[in-house]
Amino acid sequence: MSTSPKSRRRVLVGVSTVAAMSLGVGVAAGSRIQSPEDAAAKTAPPKASQITVPVEKKALASKVVGRGDTSFDGAVNVRVETSGLKTPAVVTGKVPAVGSTIKEGKVLLELAGRPVIGLAGVLPMYRTLSPGSRGPDVLQLEQTLDRLGFDPGTVDSKYDSGTANAVEQLYEAAGYEAPEAEEQLTQAVDGADKAVDQAKNALRQAQAALKQAKATPGKKDFTVEQGQVDDAAENLDDAQDELEDAEFKAGTPLPVSEVVFVKSLPRRVDDVKVERGGVVNGVVMSVSGASLVVTVKVDAQTKEQLKTGMAASFDLGDGTIIPATVRRISRNADQYDVVVAPKSLTAAQLERLREANVRVTIPVKSTNGKVLAVPVAALSAGSDGSSRVEVLRDGKIELVPVKVGLSADGFAEVTATGDAKLTEGDQVVVGK
Structure with missing residues (x-):
């Protein structure tokens, strides 16, 4: 059977089309076939670049920051010596309220119709004092009377007529008749x-x-x-x-039951252990300092940075910063108690801070104005132990030796050493 020329042309066109299609598929498939080396090259991470930050000029200040509990400073028990009374030690009035303040020269309590006057002093009242008495307790009494403006004459260790007159003035100021001699x-x-x-x-x-x-x-x-x-x-x-x-x-005496010496006054009444009509037997009240303080616990290393008298502050939590001072530092087991006292508080602030926990800041050191500073992460150590920073200049890394000063808040004060130069705005490497 013979084939016409027209039919032969159709076959050739079909074969050519199939061949062209096959070639295209092969080229496409070949373009998707990669060697292992090519695949690894395309999936590898990009080459690391330097992470830099500029050298800054800023003031630095290191500080101790911690949280502390508020309290009223120096709680002590007030005890009245009633052995000199000839009648039962019945509380007849002047019972203070918890939270009230007792002041020097004022009546703390009334026993058997007689006052118990609070005075500031280290020695307790352990005997009745009268003209002719001598000793350190007499000296303390005269010093106290003189400080309060009641002239005892010569301030010494002798209870004389001048002392007796000053005691009379003390009672008159308190609103009571002076005690009589036996x-x-x-x-x-x-x-x-x-x-x-x-x-x-x-x-x-x-x-x-x-x-x-x-x-x-x-x-x-x-x-x-x-x-x-x-x-x-x-x-x-x-x-x-x-x-x-x-x-x-027979001059005016000072009965042992009518005065209480407390180390310091004024103080806040924390607890009252007697009531009107009751009989005193030992402690009559517990008092603390009238001033509120904050106690922060620190470790031994931190304690070495602190000392009494340092400026401090604490935050009320609403952005109000209260200036304060480090009052004392004392050891407490394996830690140290840092007691911080505010310089002043309003009545509202005082009430708000009762039994509160606040953030305390104590500045330790500071630079004298603005200095060149870099992040601590920019510092590295050379083979000789000296410090240095890596500075990126014109695409190249230059090692600049530096002297490191104060470090605070993640920054360090730096000064280029030798012939090296470091200026504000230089880019220092902090990572890759």
Whole structure:
């Protein structure tokens, strides 16, 4: 069977088309076939580039930051010595309220109708003081009276009439009658006063007898009469001395039950352990400092950076910063208690801070104005242990040796050493 020319042309066109299609598929498939090396090259991460930050000029300040609990400073128990009372130690009034403030020279409590006055002092009241008493407790009393404006005369360790007068003024200022001397002492004054009157009468009689003798005609010897006058005058002097001594001893005393010495005043009443009508038996109240403080616990390493008197501050939580001062640092087991006292507080702030926990900041060191600073991450150590930074200049890394100063808040003060140069805006490497 023969094939026409027209049919042969159709076959050739079909074969050509199939061949062209096959070639295209092969080229496409070939373009998707890669060697292992080509595949690895295309999937590998890009070459690392330098991460840099500019050198800055800034002021640096290192500080200790921590949280602390608020409290009222220095809680102590107030105890009244009632052994000198001749009646039961019944509380008759002036019972303070918790949260109130006791002040120096004011009445803390009233026992058996008599005041208990608070005074500032280290030595407790352990005996009744009266004219003639001597000792360090008398010196403390006189120093306190003098500080409060009640003149005790010479401030020494002797309780004299000046001290007694100052004690009277103390009671008058507190609104109470001054205490009286014991009955036998007042009786001794009465007896001495009568003796003075008798001595005066005896002297008058002796003087009258001498006068009469001198008026007697012919009498020339007045030895006896004059001797009687001299004896009577001497007896009067003795009687007057005894009266002065009795009056001195009967001067205003300070009963042991009517004064309480506390190390410092004013203070806040934290707890009251008595009530009106009750009988005192030991501690009558617990008081703390009237000033609020914040206590922050730090470790031994941090404690070495701190000292008493340093400026500090704490945050009320609403952005209000309260200036404060480090009052004291004391060891507490394996830690240290840093007590920070505010310089001043309003009544509202004081109430808000009761039993609160606040953020405390204590600046330790600071630069003198702005200095060149880099992130701590930019620092590295050379083979000799010296510090250096890597500076990117014109696409190349240059090692610049530096002296490192204060470090704070992730930055360090740096100064280029030798002939090296480092200026604000230089790009230092902090990572790759």
